[in-house]
Amino acid sequence: MNSSSNYSLKPHNTFGLDVTADNFVEYQSVEELREAIPGLQKPMLHIGQGSNILFCGDFHGTVLHSRILNLEIVDDRPEGVSVRVGSGMVWDDFVAWCVTNGLYGAENLSGIPGEVGASAVQNIGAYGAEAKDIIERVEVLDALSLERRCFDASECGYGYRTSIFKQTQFRKYFVTHVVYRLSRQWKPNLSYAGLAKQFEGKAELSAADIRSAVMALRDSKLPDPKVLGNAGSFFVNPVVSDMLASTLSLLYPDMPQYPAADGKVKLSAAWLIEHAGWKGADLGPAGVYEKQPLVLVNRGGATGEDIVRLAVAIIQDVYDTFGVELHPEVNKIG
Numbered sequence: 001m002n003s004s005s006n007y008s009l010k011p012h013n014t015f016g017l018d019v020t021a022d023n024f025v026e027y028q029s030v031e032e033l034r035e036a037i038p039g040l041q042k043p044m045l046h047i048g049q050g051s052n053i054l055f056c057g058d059f060h061g062t063v064l065h066s067r068i069l070n071l072e073i074v075d076d077r078p079e080g081v082s083v084r085v086g087s088g089m090v091w092d093d094f095v096a097w098c099v100t101n102g103l104y105g106a107e108n109l110s111g112i113p114g115e116v117g118a119s120a121v122q123n124i125g126a127y128g129a130e131a132k133d134i135i136e137r138v139e140v141l142d143a144l145s146l147e148r149r150c151f152d153a154s155e156c157g158y159g160y161r162t163s164i165f166k167q168t169q170f171r172k173y174f175v176t177h178v179v180y181r182l183s184r185q186w187k188p189n190l191s192y193a194g195l196a197k198q199f200e201g202k203a204e205l206s207a208a209d210i211r212s213a214v215m216a217l218r219d220s221k222l223p224d225p226k227v228l229g230n231a232g233s234f235f236v237n238p239v240v241s242d243m244l245a246s247t248l249s250l251l252y253p254d255m256p257q258y259p260a261a262d263g264k265v266k267l268s269a270a271w272l273i274e275h276a277g278w279k280g281a282d283l284g285p286a287g288v289y290e291k292q293p294l295v296l297v298n299r300g301g302a303t304g305e306d307i308v309r310l311a312v313a314i315i316q317d318v319y320d321t322f323g324v325e326l327h328p329e330v331n332k333i334g
């Protein structure tokens with residue numbers, strides 16, 4: 001176990017915010033974590049690569065980071081392969097391993113920042129796929145009782161960018177391993193219109209082709225956090241009533257709308273932000289990315305409060321213009 005005090009979190013949050021943690025602990029195994037917890041300064045905060053987090057000040061407690069990095073095939077049959085992966089493994093390293101080893105299902109999720117543990121908490125998603133599509137079970141340590149527990153995917157309450165680990169069981173468990181179910185049968189997922197268009201008329205298409213195309217799409221739309229601090233989509237796409245959606249489509253016939261669960265309608269937060277006039281705009285050192293307005297950026301020297309000020313102004317303007325409430329995807333701490 002590695003433990004440090006008064007530790008800079010700048011390399012551990014993709015907004016690049018200059019904040020510290022009273023204590024920072026990295027552990028290599030479940031046993032190490034279990035033994036460490038009772039003696040740690042509380043509160044505890046578990047992070048991955050800090051790609052979905054906004055620190056609004058120093059953290060007075062202990063920040064935990066998993067370095068459980070093992071990967072093992074636990075079931076291998078013609079119809080599918082189960083792979084158990086440590087929560088600290090970098091998500092995209094796992095995706096790359098799958099593509100290289102002829103295991104399919106993760107390739108559309110190429111290039112997403114973060115680690116395996118967060119994939120199961122956030123239900124990360126992009127380009128027509130979601131982590132829940134390939135998650136078989138999630139192994140956790142109960143932060144209070146220190147007992148190990150295993151959740152089948154069906155018990156995780158997965159929905160659009162959410163799970164019980166973000167909702168009812170928030171901060172109760174630390175994810176230690178995730179078991180993914182992958183296929184040996186190759187079948188491209190072209191449900192995202194932009195990908196389908198790119199491969200129109202192409203007969204032979206490999207998982208590596210999808211991976212490269214997704215990486216290129218991401219590069220063209222999303223800023224590299226090493227160059228421009230950001231946490232990907234700052235807001236989730238809002239889901240509204242059928243009635244509000246109908247009214248909006250009369251007023252704004254070009255507004256994108258997608259069917260969602262329970263007869264509701266999902267709107268595009270990027271479209272709403274752009275049409276409220278915020279695309280490319282700045283408020284102090286915080287800004288709205290010019291190629292994808294869902295992404296808020298640190299133009300240099302921004303604090304968490306600067307980002308929050310910008311987010312609040314956008315939420316207000318979108319509400320005043322369209323009557324739609326935006327909600328952050330990013331977790332605000334402090």
Ligand code: EPU
Binds near residue numbers: 269270272
């Ligand atoms: N749009 C605009 N203006 C823009 C950009 C987009 O109006 O400048 C509208 C367009 O109508 C476009 C629509 O937004 O068709 C959707 O854009 P995009 O395909 O980029 O998807 P998104 O809904 O904005 C979501 C995820 C992204 C993911 C992409 C691709 C959320 C919150 N975000 O964005 O995830 O990469 O789909 O699948 O669901 C992330 O979570 O960090 C993230 C980047």
